[in-house]
Each structure stands twice: as C-alpha cells, then as structure tokens.
Amino acid sequence: MRIIEGKNPVMEALRSDAQIDTILISKEAAQGSFAKVIEMAKAKNILIKNVDKAMLDRLSENKIHQGIIAEAMEYEYKEIDDILDYAKKKGEKPFVIILDEITDVHNLGAIIRSAECLGAHGVIIPKRRAAQVNGVVAKSSAGAIEFLPVARVTNISNAIEELKSKGLWIYGADMDGEKYIYEEKFDVPVGLVIGNEGFGIGRLVKERCDTIVKIPMKGNVNSLNASCAASVIIYEIMKQRTI
Known part of the structure; x- marks a missing residue:
C-alpha cells in the first residue's frame, strides 16, 4: 500500500x-x-x-x-519505452531526466515536479543506492508523480546506452562542464543526467555522456543542490524548445 x-x-x-x-x-x-x-x-x-x-x-x-x-496501490514503475512512447504521443522529441544515485527523497520529488511542469517526458532512477518513490516523494512532487512516468533500472550506464541507440543525445550536468547550458542547442532528443548530491555523476556514467554542460555561477557559493541545478537546466531546455 x-x-x-x-x-x-x-x-x-x-x-x-x-x-x-x-x-x-x-x-x-x-x-x-x-x-x-x-x-x-x-x-x-x-x-x-x-x-x-x-x-x-x-x-x-x-x-x-x-x-x-x-x-x-504501490507505485507502478514504467519502462524506458513507456517514456519514449509518451513523448511520441505528444508529438515531441524525447526529453528524459536520468538520475545517477540521487539519495534524498525530497530532491527526487522536487526534480519530478520540475520535470513534469517543464515538459520532460519521464525520469529514470536506479534500483539501488538511490531514493525510490514513496509518500515523501509524492508530497515533494506536489502530485506530479501521478502524471510523469518514472522508470527504474538496474544499471544507469546500460540505460544510457539504450537511450543513445534510440537516438537520444546524452548531456551530463557538472560544474566542470565543457559548455555553459546556454551555449548548447537542445533541439535534439535529450537525455539529461543529474548526479548524486555529494559526488555528482559517477565516472562510468560521465564517460557515456556525449556532452558535459554547466550552469553559469556568479555568487560566492559556486554550486546548487541537485534539485535546483536540475530545475535550471530543465528550464533552459524547455525555453529553447518553446521560444
């Protein structure tokens, strides 16, 4: 239950x-x-x-x-193909959020909320060493979890390879990225990887990304938490696809 x-x-x-x-x-x-x-x-x-x-x-x-x-009833996780089918039904290029070991349930819920509000088609999470969908996630997502497909996979690297084989371009979010988010054109099918709250994207996952992007920072604090960073980048992708 x-x-x-x-x-x-x-x-x-x-x-x-x-x-x-x-x-x-x-x-x-x-x-x-x-x-x-x-x-x-x-x-x-x-x-x-x-x-x-x-x-x-x-x-x-x-x-x-x-x-x-x-x-x-217990949350019914979807498959990757369900997310891609959702994009197809909407007549849009796929936009998938891939979470590499996000462990805080509030962050997971907040990311799902931003993803749903800003036009992503689904979220992929790992089965182990990561937050799973529960009541706290549902509350933090403000109900977005009921509308956005969430797929749970055994291996994030393998999931990325599957998405790439289906035409998605994979972007990793990292403060040492090679491009600022506004310098990249997100007019292709997109998979966006957001890393763990503490150590970011794992090495093997990062190696499978096509491009690493970063958020321009101007304050004395040079980093955002995972859900805030995800929201900024998701918004940039949505803005480019809308305007």
Whole structure:
C-alpha cells in the first residue's frame, strides 16, 4: 500500500489514474477545506473515512499530512519505452531526466515536479543506492508523480546506452562542464543526467555522456543542490524548445 499525503497530492492522484483504495480525513480538520476532494472521491466510488489525527500521524511518512491521507496501490514503475512512447504521443522529441544515485527523497520529488511542469517526458532512477518513490516523494512532487512516468533500472550506464541507440543525445550536468547550458542547442532528443548530491555523476556514467554542460555561477557559493541545478537546466531546455 502506498501513502499519499497532503491535500494537493491527494487531489492530483484523484485526477490521475492512480488506484486509490481509501481516503482518510482527520476528524479535527475543517471538513469544508476537503469538500472538493470528497466530491472527487465520491465520483470515483472511493471509500472515505473520518479518523483521529493520531492515526494519520502514525501513517504519515513526512509528518506533513495536512489532515488527509490517501491509501493507494504501490507505485507502478514504467519502462524506458513507456517514456519514449509518451513523448511520441505528444508529438515531441524525447526529453528524459536520468538520475545517477540521487539519495534524498525530497530532491527526487522536487526534480519530478520540475520535470513534469517543464515538459520532460519521464525520469529514470536506479534500483539501488538511490531514493525510490514513496509518500515523501509524492508530497515533494506536489502530485506530479501521478502524471510523469518514472522508470527504474538496474544499471544507469546500460540505460544510457539504450537511450543513445534510440537516438537520444546524452548531456551530463557538472560544474566542470565543457559548455555553459546556454551555449548548447537542445533541439535534439535529450537525455539529461543529474548526479548524486555529494559526488555528482559517477565516472562510468560521465564517460557515456556525449556532452558535459554547466550552469553559469556568479555568487560566492559556486554550486546548487541537485534539485535546483536540475530545475535550471530543465528550464533552459524547455525555453529553447518553446521560444
């Protein structure tokens, strides 16, 4: 069973095809604030239960449930081909985010949120030594996880080779990159690699990237955290493809 916490993530799950079993609402919460959620749940014949806040506190993974939790089926990871098919259905060149051992669930959720909002077609994560989709990720993504395909693979390097064989150009994000992001033309099918919060992209993964790009920095602090860096580069790619 997967826990979806907070008003907005629950509403986005209801708008999507997520298989929700039950919605739990705190007896202590202002019921009027959940009127729309209740209406949407009833339209889908989803069971609604009024429970004590203490029960929600016990179930909550991030302790910010806002008085509402949905119990849903476990997240269904997709395949790489599902991501590419999603791009094809939209009539767009594939744009895939590849995460090399992102370990913080809040970073994973934030990256998924930026990716969905800014037009990426999916995210690829490794099965091991990395954050996985859970309730905290769903909350941090503000519900974007319900709309953006996330594929889980055994080996990121092999996944990159598969994407390259299908026509994608792979860009790695690194502060020592050979080009600034605005100097590159992202008018091709793109795979963007974002590395671990501490040590960045692994050596073997970096060797498989076609180009390493960097973000121009002008402050005294010369680095951004993984989710912020991802958002900046994802935006640049979206901007070039839109304007």
